[in-house]
Amino acid sequence: MKKKSETVPEKVKKLATQVREARASLSFLCETCGLSRRTGRDASFLKTLSAALKAVEDDLATLSKNPKSSSRFKFLLDEAPDSVDLLNRLNSDFLESASCASAIWKTISSSLKIQAKTASREAISSLRMKLAHAQRLMSNSDRILAGYAALLESECSGDGLPRLSPPGFPETSHGTRSFLDLDIESLPDEDLLDRLAGIEDSSEDEPGRKVLRRSEGDFVEVALDKPRPVEKFFGYPTARTFFRKYLSSFAEGRENSPLLISSLPGLGKTHFTISFTFAMPNLTLILCEPGDIEKPLEKIIGELSLRPNRRFVMFFDDVDARKINWYYFRTHVGGTFNLPPNILVIIASNYEFPANISSRGRCFSFPLFDEINCMEMVHDYLVSIGMKSPSRELVSVIAADYVEEYGQRVFEELSPRTLVRYLDKFGADTQKRIKLLNISHDKVVPMPEAALFYETNQKVIQRLKESV
Numbered sequence: 425m426k427k428k429s430e431t432v433p434e435k436v437k438k439l440a441t442q443v444r445e446a447r448a449s450l451s452f453l454c455e456t457c458g459l460s461r462r463t464g465r466d467a468s469f470l471k472t473l474s475a476a477l478k479a480v481e482d483d484l485a486t487l488s489k490n491p492k493s494s495s496r497f498k499f500l501l502d503e504a505p506d507s508v509d510l511l512n513r514l515n516s517d518f519l520e521s522a523s524c525a526s527a528i529w530k531t532i533s534s535s536l537k538i539q540a541k542t543a544s545r546e547a548i549s550s551l552r553m554k555l556a557h558a559q560r561l562m563s564n565s566d567r568i569l570a571g572y573a574a575l576l577e578s579e580c581s582g583d584g585l586p587r588l589s590p591p592g593f594p595e596t597s598h599g600t601r602s603f604l605d606l607d608i609e610s611l612p613d614e615d616l617l618d619r620l621a622g623i624e625d626s627s628e629d630e631p632g633r634k635v636l637r638r639s640e641g642d643f644v645e646v647a648l649d650k651p652r653p654v655e656k657f658f659g660y661p662t663a664r665t666f667f668r669k670y671l672s673s674f675a676e677g678r679e680n681s682p683l684l685i686s687s688l689p690g691l692g693k694t695h696f697t698i699s700f701t702f703a704m705p706n707l708t709l710i711l712c713e714p715g716d717i718e719k720p721l722e723k724i725i726g727e728l729s730l731r732p733n734r735r736f737v738m739f740f741d742d743v744d745a746r747k748i749n750w751y752y753f754r755t756h757v758g759g760t761f762n763l764p765p766n767i768l769v770i771i772a773s774n775y776e777f778p779a780n781i782s783s784r785g786r787c788f789s790f791p792l793f794d795e796i797n798c799m800e801m802v803h804d805y806l807v808s809i810g811m812k813s814p815s816r817e818l819v820s821v822i823a824a825d826y827v828e829e830y831g832q833r834v835f836e837e838l839s840p841r842t843l844v845r846y847l848d849k850f851g852a853d854t855q856k857r858i859k860l861l862n863i864s865h866d867k868v869v870p871m872p873e874a875a876l877f878y879e880t881n882q883k884v885i886q887r888l889k890e891s892v
Contacts, residue, residue, distance in 0.1 A: 447474070453554065651698045798877070802826075
């Protein structure tokens, strides 16, 4: 029987080969599948995986020269992360209970399936190469993680390797297993494309992937500041009811006609769309550039239709409805081209939509922000913080104080957007709350000035008319 130390070079050599193959496949896929342009969690995962594989390869080279050097992994030698640190980061930040193969499939599956959907006969051989590299990377990744951990554990004397925290029982998704079982070399072209299209895209059902941006022909995950919860929207009851019902109807598969939103700036077009989309667990928000509405839409719609288990809200914000060339919208949305049921288009503009465009979808216009809407928002805010029946006097005093701060140029505009900021500040200022409560008990209390709202709205309307 061989001694344990005599088997170490064989184990190291086998692992080193797997690592080299995995690194080569990862590099190839990043360059050919647009993975290098990913942002957010996808980019962090790929970067950490690449760094972990490189560190494992370097430390395996050290082990091949001196098997006893494995004992150094029991201690933190310096601040620079070694292979153990990077594997721990990979496990804790990205894998959790999932296998590494599943995490890779989640990251690259949509790109592979999109390329398969649009592949010409001449491009099939290139696609087969990409699929083969993906299979090799996925199958090697978990073998590397398990094999490397076992190697270090077996070579470290005493209590093993306490610094290493591998996942307990990693689970492999159904889509990952189906892809790894795919016979890439032998399947005829049409069968290969059909089989690939039918494999579950594991990113479809992941609720965390809530916001994507269209960038350079690809979808990249982006991080937004946490949107305001829908229960923190105050006033505008008609708007709240409309957005909740409309997006619920789409989320449940009952409606997907385009939604055209118009209003003056600052009334809530963007925040309502984002927050009410986030409130639906099966909706993903696609942030599109305003000018994208003037471009052919077949490609982006075709790509999203490949993920039928998830519903997408394509949001075109700050569109100048006066200047946009609506040809492709008329052709592909509400025209002869019917949107797939998992896609909803929402367009927001500071201007009214042309009649031939508004007739192709549902329209919603926010009412002007006046002293009545202002006081309704203040009333709802006070109810949300625990006041059962806020007095009209207290509501009036708070609204008037907000208007006064606007007059003192504390806020750049008179709008729901800045009123929400005022209320956040009001809630954190105990002295101001006590002061305004006392004022509300006076015989004469201040009122928000209606004329100021009217004048402000007219100025905004005039600026919009004069804008080129």
